[in-house]
Amino acid sequence: MPRLCSAGGCCTRDSRETRNRGISFHRLPKKDNPRRSLWLANCQRLDPSGQGLWDPASEYIYFCSKHFEENCFGLVGIRLKEGAVPTISESFSKLHWITKTKGPSFPSGPQSYLI
């Protein structure tokens, strides 16, 4: 099954083209991982019921690398570091990202978001 990015407003899918662009996919932490709620809060999706945060039942929820700052990645380039949280969205403008670092208010892309 092709992997799809689940961030709200993002429809990146895993394909040869996205790989060529250096986009990687990262799986949502499992339910017992405290980072999961940060990922879900930042993904800008509401629960289908319209109440509260999205809490997908599927274990196969992915975010593409466009939502992570460059410093979230280790030297290998495609592996997220421990504690990485998606903080970048192309599609939303008024957000209060939940993250321990405070960057410039709204980045236009990962490149501009380095501190």
Ligand SMILES: [Zn+2]
């Ligand atoms: Zn994405």
